[in-house]
Structures are given as C-alpha cells and as structure tokens.
Amino acid sequence: MAEIVDVHTHFGLEQVAKKLGIQGNVYGAVRVRKNVVTNYRGLTAVGYSEISDFDVQMETNAKAGVTKRLMSSGFTAETFSHETPKPPAEVTKVVNDEMAAVVARAPDRLYGIGAANALDKGCVAESERAMKQLGFKGICCTTSWHGKFIDNEEAYPFWEWAEGTGAPIFLHPPRVPIGHDQQMDQYKLDELVGRPFDTAMALARMILSGLFDRFPKLQLCIAHMGGGLLPVMGRLEFGWRLGCEGMPERAQIKCKDAPSSYLRRNIHVDTMGFWGPHVREALDVFGPDRVMFGTDYGPVPLDPKEHIDIVKSMRLSPADEDKVFWKNASAFFKLGL
Numbered sequence: 001m002a003e004i005v006d007v008h009t010h011f012g013l014e015q016v017a018k019k020l021g022i023q024g025n026v027y028g029a030v031r032v033r034k035n036v037v038t039n040y041r042g043l044t045a046v047g048y049s050e051i052s053d054f055d056v057q058m059e060t061n062a063k064a065g066v067t068k069r070l071m072s073s074g075f076t077a078e079t080f081s082h083e084t085p086k087p088p089a090e091v092t093k094v095v096n097d098e099m100a101a102v103v104a105r106a107p108d109r110l111y112g113i114g115a116a117n118a119l120d121k122g123c124v125a126e127s128e129r130a131m132k133q134l135g136f137k138g139i140c141c142t143t144s145w146h147g148k149f150i151d152n153e154e155a156y157p158f159w160e161w162a163e164g165t166g167a168p169i170f171l172h173p174p175r176v177p178i179g180h181d182q183q184m185d186q187y188k189l190d191e192l193v194g195r196p197f198d199t200a201m202a203l204a205r206m207i208l209s210g211l212f213d214r215f216p217k218l219q220l221c222i223a224h225m226g227g228g229l230l231p232v233m234g235r236l237e238f239g240w241r242l243g244c245e246g247m248p249e250r251a252q253i254k255c256k257d258a259p260s261s262y263l264r265r266n267i268h269v270d271t272m273g274f275w276g277p278h279v280r281e282a283l284d285v286f287g288p289d290r291v292m293f294g295t296d297y298g299p300v301p302l303d304p305k306e307h308i309d310i311v312k313s314m315r316l317s318p319a320d321e322d323k324v325f326w327k328n329a330s331a332f333f334k335l336g337l
Contacts, residue, residue: 003326003337004308005068006061007170008223008270008294012052013076013098020094022083040079041176043190050301057298058106064304066295068326070333072113072140073099074172074223081117082146089122096126100134111335112136113170118150118158127158131167137333138168143202143227144178151205156214163215168333172223173198199227203267204236210254212266221268221292221332225282233260233285268332270294271324274302276310288320292328 017026028039029047036047050056061069073095081091092115103112114130116123118141130136139162141150162169177184177194178201184190199222205211212218222229236259244252255262268290271279282291295307311324330337 002322003067003330004065004293005070005326005329005335005337006066006295006297006304007070007221007292007329007333008172008272008296009057009061009069009071010051010074010296010298011054011057011071011099011102012047012298013073013095013102014052016076016080016094016098017083019098020080020084020086020091022080026080026083041180042185043176043180044185045188045191048299048301051298054102054105058109060301061297061304065308066304068109068111068329068335068337069297070111070113070137070170070329071099071103072170072172073115074140074142075175077115077117078142078145079175087122088117088120088145089126092116092123092126093129096130096134096136100136111333113138113140115139116141116158117145118155119145119148119152121154121157123158124161127161127167128165131165137335138170138221140170140172142174143171143199144174147178149202149205151202151209151211159211159215159218163218166217166219168219168221170221170223171199171202173227193228196224196227199224200229200232203227203229204232204259207236207259207262208240208253208255210256212262213254213256216265218266219268219332220266221270223270223272223294223296225269225271225273225278226267230278230281230285233263236260264290268292268328271307271311272296272300274306274310276313279310280314283314283316283324288316288323289328291324292332293325 029036034049077092077095081088095115103110114136116127116139127139173195177198184194272294295304
C-alpha cells in the first residue's frame with residue numbers, strides 16, 4: 001500500500017494548563033452534547049470531541065487511508081503563555097512533553113512536531129531538546145505571538161539556528177489572529193479569515209523585510225496553502241517594482257529580489273483548504289515538489305478522505321501524486337520513508 005503522510009494534524013493536550021498551574025476555565029468552555037463551545041478573549045469556537053479522542057482519530061485516519069501523521073499543537077503554547085507569567089520556553093517545554101506522550105502511543109504511525117516561540121530567547125535550547133531528546137521531526141511556530149510578528153531581530157537567533165541545523169519549521173496561525181478585534185467575533189471570521197491573513201501578514205513581512213536574504217537557506221512549511229498569501233502576491237510584486245524612494249525607513253521594502261522569487265526558494269505548503277481550485281493554484285505556484293498533503297484533522301474533524309479525493313482530482317502524474325502524498329513530507333521532515 002502506498003504511503004499517505006499528513007503533515008498537518010493536531011491533538012488536544014488537556015493536561016497542559018494543570019501542569020502550568022493555570023487555574024479556572026481559561027477558554028470559557030461550555031459543553032454542548034459531546035463537544036464544547038469555547039469563548040477565548042471574546043472569540044467563540046466549537047471544540048469538537050475528536051480533538052482529544054485518540055482512538056477515534058486513529059480509526060478515522062486508518063479508514064481514510066492516511067498511514068502516517070505529523071502531530072503538532074498549533075495554539076496551545078501561544079495561548080497558555082498569555083495566561084501565565086512563566087517564560088515561553090517553560091510553557092513550550094510542557095507542551096512538547098505532552099505531545100511526546102501522545103506520539104508514544106502509536107510510534108509506528110505518528111511523528112511529533114515541537115512548539116516554539118521564535119521571538120523568545122530561550123526557544124533555541126528548547127527546540128534543540130525537542131528535536132534531539134524527544135525525537136521530534138520539526139518545530140511549529142505560530143505566525144504571530146501575542147500580536148507580534150516573527151520577522152524582526154528578536155527572532156534572528158531562532159532563524160539562524162533553523163537554517164544552520166536544517167531543522168524543519170512548520171508555521172501555523174495563532175488562536176487569536178490579526179484583526180481579531182475588528183468585528184471578527186461574528187460568523188467565525190477569526191478562524192475563517194483572520195487566521196489565513198495572519199499567515200499572509202507574517203509571510204509578507206518575512207519576504208519584504210529581507211529575512212530570506214539574511215537566511216537564504218531557510219526552509220518553511222506553511223499551513224493552509226500559505227493562508228491568504230497567494231491572493232496578495234501580485235500586490236507585493238508591484239510594491240517592490242515601484243520602489244520606496246522617499247519613504248521612511250520602516251516603510252521601505254528591503255528584499256533584494258522580486259517577492260515571488262522566494263516562493264520556490266524558501267516556502268513549502270500543505271494542501272489544507274477544502275477547495276480544489278486553491279490546491280491547483282498552490283501546485284502551479286509552488287510546484288509539486290513543494291506541496292505536501294495536510295488536513296488539519298482534529299480541530300477540523302472532516303473526513304481526511306475528502307482531502308485525498310481533492311488531491312486525486314488534480315490528475316497529477318503518479319510520480320507527482322506520490323510527492324504530494326508522502327515523498328515531499330519524507331524529504332522535508334527527514335522521515336526516511
């Protein structure tokens with residue numbers, strides 16, 4: 001049977017708050033049948049039971065045909081570090097230890113991805129521990145951390161470490177995204193619009209600031225097909241072409257090359273998005289060597305088979321389909337499949 005590797009899956013780490021000594025109902029959770037409705041910082045969401053049901057997750061993925069999964073916790077460290085005075089590295093240590101315990105329940109089918117705050121001075125040591133001692137296959141960073149993006153000088157030590165070691169980095173939006181206070185408490189807009197554009201803002205800043213010129217070997221995998229990046233790439237292009245003469249230093253675009261040139265140099269994406277035309281665009285823009293299968297299963301408990309069918313509907317060559325389903329993930333995360 002051919003491999004299908006899902007690079008974007010999550011599991012609820014229910015003991016983290018307790019182990020950090022965080023008291024009370026941080027998420028404002030109210031049970032609604034088998035799920036819970038949360039209200040965190042004014043943003044409501046449904047926490048589906050599958051996020052913390054290990055057996056259901058394993059059974060659902062096996063039935064769909066997913067053979068291996070990379071497990072991360074996209075929100076936990078960033079969220080709980082907002083609720084405790086403990087340093088981010090201490091919070092991420094608890095998150096990473098809990099994720100390691102989850103992965104250990106099925107080591108033949110699961111791999112771990114650690115958590116880190118790229119802006120924190122203690123993140124390099126904890127990331128090294130996660131990779132070397134816990135055996136994780138990569139590090140997950142949120143695209144912003146408490147409203148601050150990850151392109152500035154505070155993050156340089158982390159990016160230098162990632163480039164120097166070749167550590168695979170997975171970028172995922174935060175629980176509370178950019179613009180969350182601009183009427184995004186309606187219609188689930190924080191999740192459906194805010195998070196993709198938190199990703200777009202982070203990547204635009206990384207490109208335009210010249211971060212990829214400073215760290216040219218840096219390789220990132222971006223959740224959700226790059227979020228809202230592709231629809232604004234043309235605007236990044238014309239902004240760069242027109243130049244910034246006379247503008248203040250903070251407003252000047254600093255990247256050496258056209259913004260689009262960095263897409264096939266430094267960026268990979270997963271296929272999560274549930275829309276065939278966007279998957280097609282991702283394949284066209286990034287190329288089949290830089291697109292990996294991903295579902296966001298757990299918090300988005302829709303059948304992974306739907307994602308598989310979308311990829312198959314692209315009618316790729318057998319070689320390119322294998323790249324998307326498992327070969328790219330094996331190469332990027334060094335799985336050795």
